[in-house]
Amino acid sequence: MTAHRHLDIFESYNRFYNGKKVREDTWDYCTVPNSALMMKNKYDIKFTDDIVPDDDDLCDRLFLAGVEMLATTGFYNTDLGRAFSLTEDEIYEGIKRAPKELTLGFGKDRCICRKRLGNADFKPLVEGGPTGAPVSEEIYVPMMRSYAQESTVDLLVSGVLNSVDGYPSTTNTPWEIRATLAEIRYVREAALMANRPGLGI
Amino acid sequence: MRTCDSHECSQLNELKIDMNALNMLAGWTCNGNTIMIEQMPIFGGYCGMVEETAICDVATTLASFTLFSGNFHLDGPIHIRWGTTTARETLQVAGHAAAAIDANTDLLLANQYYPMAGPCTEMCLLETAAQAITDTASGRELLSGSAAAKGVVQDKTTGMEARIMGEAAKATAGMKIPEVNKLLNKIVSDYEKHYTNAPAGKTFQECYDVKTVKPTAEYVQVYDGALKRLRDYGLDIKH
Numbered sequence: 001m002t003a004h005r006h007l008d009i010f011e012s013y014n015r016f017y018n019g020k021k022v023r024e025d026t027w028d029y030c031t032v033p034n035s036a037l038m039m040k041n042k043y044d045i046k047f048t049d050d051i052v053p054d055d056d057d058l059c060d061r062l063f064l065a066g067v068e069m070l071a072t073t074g075f076y077n078t079d080l081g082r083a084f085s086l087t088e089d090e091i092y093e094g095i096k097r098a099p100k101e102l103t104l105g106f107g108k109d110r111c112i113c114r115k116r117l118g119n120a121d122f123k124p125l126v127e128g129g130p131t132g133a134p135v136s137e138e139i140y141v142p143m144m145r146s147y148a149q150e151s152t153v154d155l156l157v158s159g160v161l162n163s164v165d166g167y168p169s170t171t172n173t174p175w176e177i178r179a180t181l182a183e184i185r186y187v188r189e190a191a192l193m194a195n196r197p198g199l200g201i
Numbered sequence: 202m203r204t205c206d207s208h209e210c211s212q213l214n215e216l217k218i219d220m221n222a223l224n225m226l227a228g229w230t231c232n233g234n235t236i237m238i239e240q241m242p243i244f245g246g247y248c249g250m251v252e253e254t255a256i257c258d259v260a261t262t263l264a265s266f267t268l269f270s271g272n273f274h275l276d277g278p279i280h281i282r283w284g285t286t287t288a289r290e291t292l293q294v295a296g297h298a299a300a301a302i303d304a305n306t307d308l309l310l311a312n313q314y315y316p317m318a319g320p321c322t323e324m325c326l327l328e329t330a331a332q333a334i335t336d337t338a339s340g341r342e343l344l345s346g347s348a349a350a351k352g353v354v355q356d357k358t359t360g361m362e363a364r365i366m367g368e369a370a371k372a373t374a375g376m377k378i379p380e381v382n383k384l385l386n387k388i389v390s391d392y393e394k395h396y397t398n399a400p401a402g403k404t405f406q407e408c409y410d411v412k413t414v415k416p417t418a419e420y421v422q423v424y425d426g427a428l429k430r431l432r433d434y435g436l437d438i439k440h
Contacts, residue, residue: 040256053296056304059300094263
């Protein structure tokens with residue numbers, strides 16, 4: 001059935017709120033694995049030794065298996081203990097609405113994330129950084145600068161600042177907020193030091 | 202954050218999310234911010250084998266765009282035993298999931314890097330290159346990293362790993378897929394035999410002059426060694 005419209009974050013919350021109560025362990029150990037196995041059998045998904053597939057039909061079947069898994073299994077909200085499903089048409093409507101390209105950064109450091117169809121003859125963007133690995137306060141700026149100065153790097157991604165003003169940046173404490181803001185300041189400083197102030201973060 | 206930056210939050214394993222993420226997403230959506238949503242499906246976890254994990258990876262990726270207003274999805278299939286994204290099985294999950302979505306949509310796809318070995322080792326650089334080759338050949342738009350030493354050891358990441366990521370991606374772009382698979386098989390076979398004794402590598406402070414932010418002569422030499430091996434295996438890295 002044609003979707004009324006795409007789902008947004010608010011509609012998703014409403015559906016979670018009114019969704020079916022499910023135990024989290026049932027979701028983890030039964031719902032998800034059973035659904036994945038069912039889709040594997042239904043769509044006859046079998047990989048060869050290839051790491052990157054060279055089989056268009058396999059790619060199409062894998063895509064359809066993923067769409068059906070999302071539509072029939074739905075999604076689980078761990079705080080509400082509820083799950084909801086959506087229709088395949090709603091999934092396709094969401095895909096149509098997603099951006100086809102994104103512009104990140106500014107000035108001469110601006111870059112455009114645009115669709116690469118298959119192994120297109122231009123490289124993907126490189127977002128350089130520790131991508132969540134822990135980093136000491138004392139070397140945060142030089143470490144981020146080591147990424148910003150690389151010619152292959154188009155964007156920056158931060159690491160986790162281990163402490164701020166000497167205090168551990170523990171989760172769910174005010175120090176975590178302070179550390180997050182400090183990370184952004186430090187990443188910008190590193191980009192400036194590398195003479196690339198417009199690098200997107 | 203500036204409007205030209207992007208915000209990031211994570212789903213949970215598998216096909217789950219919590220209210221913290223939903224609330225952050227609501228704020229960013231209302232502000233018109235650019236949103237990246239990440240999720241790292243576990244190979245050998247709830248879903249099991251490579252095929253089931255790849256199916257779940259496709260579903261997870263689609264959820265970022267269709268349920269949570271994400272603008273690009275950051276993947277990162279992770280190996281339950283090794284805790285890395287560069288194992289043969291996790292590369293296969295990432296390669297298949299990306300190729301399947303790429304062939305059927307215009308969605309923007311990213312992947313993140315968690316090699317096993319630490320910086321200043323050829324193994325770390327080869328692992329990073331193998332994933333960059335996989336991601337590039339399977340149609341991804343953005344590569345994010347790299348969190349060497351599995352991303353869990355303090356100060357064990359450097360810009361040199363991002364350098365090889367970009368160079369490997371550049372050299373791979375446009376290659377035929379059968380050639381890519383032959384190349385990948387050689388590189389992964391090279392490093393996967395060292396999983397039980399992977400080199401821990403060095404910290405940033407040991408890899409760079411922290412004042413001038415220049416890599417040490419030792420790391421440049423290790424980097425050149427990795428480039429030579431990649432070229433010997435058939436990756437045409439120019440400079």
